[in-house]
Amino acid sequence: MTLRLPRAGGALTAYRPRTEPVWHPPSGRPPASRTVFAAAHVVADPYADSDPEGPAVVDWDATLAFRRHLWAHGLGVAEAMDTAQRGMGLDWTTAAELITRSAAEAKAAGGRIVCGAGTDQLTGPASLDAVRTAYEEQLALVEGAGASAVLLASRALAAVARGPEDYLEVYGSLLRQAAEPVVLHWLGPMFDPGLRGYWGADHPEEAAETLLALCRAHPDKVDGVKVSLLDAGREVELRRRLPAGVRCYTGDDFHYPELIAGDADGFSDALLGVFDPLAAPAAAALRRLDGGDARGFRALLDPTVALSRQLFRAPTRYYKTGVVFLAWLAGHQDHFTLLGGLQSARSLPHLARVYELADGLGLFPDPALTTARMRHFLAVHGVAP
Numbered sequence: 001m002t003l004r005l006p007r008a009g010g011a012l013t014a015y016r017p018r019t020e021p022v023w024h025p026p027s028g029r030p031p032a033s034r035t036v037f038a039a040a041h042v043v044a045d046p047y048a049d050s051d052p053e054g055p056a057v058v059d060w061d062a063t064l065a066f067r068r069h070l071w072a073h074g075l076g077v078a079e080a081m082d083t084a085q086r087g088m089g090l091d092w093t094t095a096a097e098l099i100t101r102s103a104a105e106a107k108a109a110g111g112r113i114v115c116g117a118g119t120d121q122l123t124g125p126a127s128l129d130a131v132r133t134a135y136e137e138q139l140a141l142v143e144g145a146g147a148s149a150v151l152l153a154s155r156a157l158a159a160v161a162r163g164p165e166d167y168l169e170v171y172g173s174l175l176r177q178a179a180e181p182v183v184l185h186w187l188g189p190m191f192d193p194g195l196r197g198y199w200g201a202d203h204p205e206e207a208a209e210t211l212l213a214l215c216r217a218h219p220d221k222v223d224g225v226k227v228s229l230l231d232a233g234r235e236v237e238l239r240r241r242l243p244a245g246v247r248c249y250t251g252d253d254f255h256y257p258e259l260i261a262g263d264a265d266g267f268s269d270a271l272l273g274v275f276d277p278l279a280a281p282a283a284a285a286l287r288r289l290d291g292g293d294a295r296g297f298r299a300l301l302d303p304t305v306a307l308s309r310q311l312f313r314a315p316t317r318y319y320k321t322g323v324v325f326l327a328w329l330a331g332h333q334d335h336f337t338l339l340g341g342l343q344s345a346r347s348l349p350h351l352a353r354v355y356e357l358a359d360g361l362g363l364f365p366d367p368a369l370t371t372a373r374m375r376h377f378l379a380v381h382g383v384a385p
Helices: 062-073 092-109 130-143 155-160 164-177 204-216 234-242 254-260 280-289 294-311 317-328 339-342 348-360 367-380
Strands: 003-006 012-015 035-040 076-079 111-119 148-151 181-186 220-226 247-250 269-272
Touching: 003 220, 003 348, 003 367, 035 280, 062 076, 062 092, 076 092, 092 111, 092 130, 111 130, 111 155, 111 247, 130 148, 130 164, 155 164, 164 181, 164 204, 181 204, 204 220, 220 234, 234 247, 234 254, 247 254, 247 269, 254 269, 254 280, 254 294, 280 294, 280 317, 294 317, 294 348, 317 339, 317 348, 317 367
Parallel strands: 035 076, 035 269, 076 111, 111 148, 148 181, 181 220, 220 247
Antiparallel strands: 003 012
């Protein structure tokens, strides 16, 4: 059996899908050598009569089932992050419910979880005081749910801050209030153009100085820094300068194997959107790393980078479309629908290449189901069998 996959120029290429699964059932054992979180997507309710400007409507059963899938592989879950369309279809009211539900599910399943606390309940121009208050509301909800917090980069703060001192003031106040150490979040403008100039500087080297000053002032309140700049060299430089005990969580979906493997001076832990579809190979690779087999770790994880680079290709912020497409093809949900209609954010040739790379990695546990769904998807888009 073959599929006819469309290319960017309009040509159709014959492709023969895999017929057997590759990965073993999940072991449930968390990695010992690294702290790893997968930023998980949400499953939209396909039957909701919603629109891009209305509130999000989530399929809670399928959303929580996917989190159990990640925990079954031993990965932690990073909840209500940008992978969940935070600020891009997922409104704060629904995000608050997502955090509460997922934190309770984590407790029941014995899974590890961190949750994003930001300022996305704000609309329109805001003052520094309003930004601080919004952060405080969300931080209180996350900690009240029994989860640890990731202080998300804030578009509102980026818009109102006059320089590094405003970031230090707002974050310093939040860290003094936090009940337990938090993860700081540095998301580059390739993921969200509204975050340009974050930490009070356009140049990453200057921005890093502000972030490092914050970590040095509050080392007991910072568990780690999540860095999503797609620049491995800058991440390594920052990682080496962090205070002792403060982790560097890579959010670099282009260079994660080398950053997690590390070097003689250290390594990065991980908080990655790409580990949403890569749970099985990531877990297998991390088990090899736990056993001291760095070469085996790279042998399993390096081949996944081509898929990740396709998913996160510019405009990077639309990577969620490919992530949900893979979840549907893998049988984790019954439809290919995103909040706000973002299933239309990527082209047919783009998604066909995502499928081809994922199938080449053996990501799909039921190849027959995946092939049938892909054939149907192509037919809906006018590609004859």
